[in-house]
Amino acid sequence: MTAPVTLRSFAVTATAAFLAACAVGPDYRAPEAPAVGLYTEKPQPEQTEAAPVRGGEVQRFEAGAKISAEWWTLFGSSELDNLMRTALTSHPTLAAAQAALRQAEENLNAQYAVLYPSVDASLSAKRQRITGAAFGNPAIPTNVFNLYNASVSVSYSIDLAGGARRELEALQAGIDFQRFQLEAAYLSLTGNVATTAFREASLREQIRATREIAESQERQVQLVEKQFALGAISRVDVLAQRAQLAQTRANLPPLEKALAQTRNQLAVLIGKFPGDAGLPQLDLSAFQLPQNLPLSLPSDLVRQRPDIRAAETVLHQTNARIGVAQALMFPQLTLSGSYGGAATSTPNLFDPGSRIWNIGAGLLQPVFHAGQLQARKRGAEAAYDQAFEFDAVALKAQAEAEAAARESLEVTRAQLQFGATSYLALYNAQRQYEQAKIGLVQAQAARYADTAALFQALGGGWWRRGDQDPAWPTLAK
Structure with a gap:
């Protein structure tokens, strides 16, 4: 049992070190106690x-x-x-x-x-009326129907910085x-x-x-x-x-x-x-x-x-x-995905043909905020100096x-x-x-x-x- 424990401890330590190394900003060091004896x-x-x-x-x-x-x-x-x-x-x-x-x-x-993904489940039901004009073809007759939707979505923001x-x-x-x-x-x-x-x-x-x-x-x-x-x-x-x-x-x-x-x-x-x-x-x-x-x-x-x-x-x-x-x-990276079903009747909601899904990734890079982000950083540094x-x-x-x-x-x-x-x-x-x-x-x-x-x-x-x-x-x- 010694080897697995040692390996697990090493993995935890290595992961903690990696995460700490990836975090931007100065690492905190406690001030030295005064070297005074009297x-x-x-x-x-x-x-x-x-x-x-x-x-x-x-x-x-x-x-x-x-x-x-x-x-x-x-x-x-x-x-x-x-x-x-x-x-x-x-x-x-x-x-x-x-x-x-x-x-x-x-x-x-x-x-x-x-630090963890967020998981949400949704269930909706609505009655809709659609006309052909909405698709550029008024000749298509008006259609009124029910729409049921059930899905599970997952989202995770990766803490890159x-x-x-x-x-x-x-x-x-x-x-x-x-x-x-x-x-x-x-x-x-x-x-x-x-x-x-x-x-x-x-x-x-x-x-x-x-x-x-x-x-x-x-x-x-x-x-x-x-x-x-x-x-x-x-x-x-x-x-x-x-x-x-x-x-x-x-x-x-x-x-x-x-x-x-x-x-x-x-x-x-x-x-x-x-x-x-x-x-x-x-x-x-x-x-x-x-x-x-x-x-x-x-x-x-x-x-x-x-x-x-x-x-x-x-x-x-x-x-x-x-x-x-x-x-x-x-940059801020977000991964997301969802899986579920959509149908016009509840018995068909979980049929293979009613399944819907999506998966994607989003990357946001601040480009111009009129100096707001830099000002926040300088303000945080000034608060530290007072501090x-x-x-x-x-x-x-x-x-x-x-x-x-x-x-x-x-x-x-x-x-x-x-x-x-x-x-x-x-x-x-x-x-x-x-x-x-x-x-x-x-x-x-x-x-x-x-x-x-x-x-x-x-x-x-x-x-x-x-x-x-x-x-x-x-x-x-």
Whole structure:
């Protein structure tokens, strides 16, 4: 059995090579990946800075490490996992991208018909009246009769210049484009769900911190009012403390509005109406910061990013269109034939004397189209021609600033009780602590969001998912 298999394989290979050689237009060659080993002028550090707060753990970069297809599970939040599952099954963008992919696949299936002969069967019946005048002899009497016709016709267009095969190549590139568009939509959706979830948790934590500051300031107002009643301080100090409390309370409505808007956005991302989305109240402290981060080489990144791969398929498609446009300038050969019968009564339709047939060939050579074909070719060529910075240091600085501001506030309050400082110093210390507290929350949230952005920038590991089509190009190593 070895010999027939080998012979068949040789025949298939030889036929494919022959057909490819007959197709006019340039053969597509994928662009070379950039020979770059670094993203920046200086080498990437092996790990990030550490900060003594939640979310301030050291993160280590592992060059060439595998990227998890479900990278969001590394944050250790079942609530985030549930949001992702809902988004991936309910968001209309993914459904639209999947429909576009199916359409592209069916367009290719339809176009494959050009490689095969077309066979049609026809059956007709009509009643006719013929006069002799139609033949130049009015003396012939008028004749009325029935005419029945049954036939089978075959037609085959020989793809001499390979235009049909170039069109199939372009349609296949169009399928690849829609596949990468689907993966890009998947990657964008998962990235947006993660960063929006982190923003929701961050705003909730900022509101909680602001309310704690306001409660502390309320107690301070009560204290200074008692001291004012005893004549220990002036009314100016009381008014200043009340003004600071009012300012802190004024910060709450914008934060609450931003939280409501973020939750609405998160509901839309998971494909639900805000009123019945059933969103959880996320807690920033419930997230875990991934300790080991993959880092792909720039040369590998261009094969991992679906948006880059989609751009490449556009290049492939426009390259094939050059061949399609060029093939229109070559002769087009069509073979056709038919066999059947014609008779004035159905019993005689299949008699030997009623048989009719024809066979023929047609050759069409474009001669003059006012430059239209050349312009199409030049247009296709022109279309072809067209065709992470981390916040670990910032978080560490914010953590140190918050700790220093908190210690300064406590010392200033103690000094005020013993009369060793003024209320002005207390006001300044309170304001600095408030700013540092909110800044710390924002820096913590940014750390989570930027980690999610890294996974998104590296392609999100779409090629490692288990739901991929077996024919899908794999990048796993």
